[in-house]
Amino acid sequence: MGIVSYPLTAETRYTPDFANYKSYVEDSYVKFIEAAGGRAIPIVYLDATETQNNINIGDMNGLLIPPGPTD
Secondary structure, three states: OEEEOEEOOHHHHOOHHHOOOOEEOOHHHHHHHHHOOOOOEEEOOOOOOOOOOOOOHHHOOOEEOOOOOOO
16 A cells, blocks of 8 residues: 655754655554555655656555644
């Protein structure tokens, strides 16, 4: 099952924990899918100028689009 990642916010983009990253997936979503016997596949958020060609959503059993991050 694919999980769409969140883009980093301006505050988190420059913290040491997220250095060299553009997006993230909350581990609770991954654990939820794995607990049900599935395999989580991250669908990485990219800028509009970048493309991700190595994932075929048609080959997945589902796609989880999580709500936006909360404060």
